[in-house]
Every structure is written in C-alpha cells, then in structure tokens.
Amino acid sequence: MMTPSPIYTKFFTIPKIAIDENSHVNNVAYVQWMQDIAVEHYSSIGGIQAQGPNATWVVRGHRVEYFLPAYAGEEIEIRTWIENIQRVRSLRKYEFIRTSDGKTLVKGETDWVFVDVKNGRPLAIPQEVVDIFN
Secondary structure (H helix, E strand, C coil): CCCCCCCEEEEEECCHHHECCCCCECHHHHHHHHHHHHHHHHHHCCHHHHHCCCEEEEEEEEEEEECCCCCCCCEEEEEEEEEEECCCEEEEEEEEEECCCCCEEEEEEEEEEEEECCCCCECCCCHHHHHHCC
16 A cells, blocks of 8 residues: 555636525535546546556445535635555545645545456556556
C-alpha cells in the first residue's frame, strides 16, 4: 500500500445550474464534481496512457460528508489526492473549500476499482499506474 499522493487543486465558480430548490448547491453536484476532478487529475498526470486501452477504473462507492451550504457565484477550491492504493483498489479523497472564508463545505471519498474493460473483472493495478501518483 502506498502513502497519500500530492494534492491536486482546482478553483471554480459555482454555476446557477448546480443550485437546487433550497437555493444552495445540490448534493449530487458534489458527487459529479468529485468524479470530474478525479478524471481531470488522473488524465493530467498521464494515467490514461499508463493504464493502457484494456483497463479502466469504476466506482465501488462514494462517501460524502456535508458541512456547510454553498451558493451560486461563490468560488470554491476542490482538492483531491490518492489516499492509498491496494492490489485492485484505490481510495481517493476530496475537500471542497469556500475561498472567501476558507471554510470546508464538503469532504468526500471514492473507492475506485481497476478493472478489465472486456469482462469487468478486477485487475491488479500495474506498477506504471502506481508510479504516476508519486
């Protein structure tokens, strides 16, 4: 098992489309943003090339903890990192921070499983993929 990877960060302004009937960010928007930044981070460090065409990652589960609401027009920072890599799984963590006051809005994690694209069965994560996170 490896130790946590460096933090990948992205800033963006919350769009109106993410707002729900309670006038704050819809809970499911955070899950979408978690997946989006995971893919963006992985792509930016060469993950797609390292894994090759016959393997991919699938979500086994998400855990999300909501602390404070966020609203349209607010700037937030999303932080993500790989907490650990096991034989066929990887735990990725996330934090959503409001930039105006530095308060944590949401924390989350995703349990990802590395699988064969043809049959969907778990595959051992190749060393080339592990190495991109260091």
